[in-house]
Amino acid sequence: MFDPRSIPADQSTIDALRSRGLDYRQVDPADDAALQSWAQAETRGFHHARPEPAELRRELRVAKQRSLRGVYDPTAHDAGVPVATVDGWPSGLSVPGGRSVDAWAVSAVTVSPTHRRRGIARALLEAQLRYASEAGAALAMLTLTEATIYGRYGFGPAASAATIKVDRRRVSWIGPDAPGRVQFVEPADLIAKAPAIARRAVSRTPGEIDRWPGLLERHLGLVDPDSAASRALRVARYDDRSGQAQGFVAFTVGREPNLPGIVEADVFVAATDEAERALWRFLVEMDFVTEIRSRLRSVDEPLGWLLEDPRAVSMHDVVDHLWLRVLDPVVALSAREYGASGTLTLEVGDALGHAAGSYVLDASGDGRAEVRRTDDPGVDERRTDERRADEGADAAAAGSRSGRRSRGKATHGLRLDVRELGSIYLGGVRPSVLARAGRIEELSPGSLALADRLFAAPRTPHLSIWF
């Protein structure tokens, strides 16, 4: 895996911020005091309380693997605490068809209220995109606080999430019985198996990203196991008929004396549909509760179809959860599978340059597509050659497919900005919807209908964590 700490600080960002009297630098992963100051600035930037000591220790462990960057004001009262923070790291992103594409996660973007609106965030974000390109990421990605911040850097909303609430009194299960079993497990006993289950859950869901070391420990309450929050957490695991662990939920039941409780199940990891059904059934049939809530669930949950009364399930707080920014359209578009065959030109605009150009996407009926850049064929051929070399065994298959396929001139095309390309990439937003909003231009009749069919994904994209 590419080590983000090896990328030197971006010189143009250093110069731009120095001209404003500010220092931009990477936080030394060996300097615990500097990491702590960075973490304090980040929690303050998000208006959070100061972290508990155990949480701070966990953050430092994660931080040592990352390339944290900070902006420092040498004239400030405490010049060792950054006035702005950002974190970025390489991570796989699951795409339709079951592959993972190399992407770059951006997180922890904060600028102190004392230094806002001086262009610091812009400098940090533009540098992150350059690091991502240097690292070979085909896309950058983030989850965000406010939806008005990141469009200007080429990000578009690509996968939604929602809070699911279930009225326990209306629950009557009509779905199939699971052949395996759900059982309670202690978090410490699950942690050895949890990463493998999570990995399979991630790979079957477009929009999910690789889990990083330390995340599952936090989800299972193992960072500070004696805290009240950790002691309230219960964990149940689903094992299939052959005893293979295929999913787990971590939940709390909040209740007042003598009153039924409310289940809060925000950690819900299922590597198979069978595990997903079994874990839902376990939660929604629980006695002595009135409601089951789960945040960051898919907007396409099958739960309503498993109950006699689908209105027992309601969806709340639907948000544009995952935002994507395409950096290399050839690699990004080649990684996913497509829902139809056909040839489509994409004329992509990008004010920051990374993805700007004209591309032809040539999809065969087997789901794969060949993508090439048409406005600079030399660059495209080099990139395609490198990609094929990287893909090893896939190269032979790709070669034989391209032999079968016509390289004829594309007759269908769209003109769009890189933001819209990010939004349609995983199949969570139909190109025709963005065209209705005036954000995609159809270059010839039939192009939108073809694009809708091509970009359709068999599974609605979904990201179930914050990062």
Ligand SMILES: CC(=O)SCCNC(=O)CCNC(=O)[C@H](O)C(C)(C)COP(=O)(O)OP(=O)(O)OC[C@H]1O[C@@H](n2cnc3c(N)ncnc32)[C@H](O)[C@@H]1OP(=O)(O)O
């Ligand atoms: C991936 C993540 O980490 S998401 C987390 C984002 N961070 C937060 O929400 C924490 C609280 N907010 C902040 O720390 C800051 O307000 C930030 C980071 C959002 C913005 O930092 P600033 O340094 O003030 O932004 P900067 O001066 O570079 O502004 C760049 C542009 O973004 C715009 N902008 C900045 N913040 C916002 C906002 N909250 N809403 C809308 N527009 C914004 C500016 O107006 C400017 O617009 P322009 O392109 O027309 O010139």
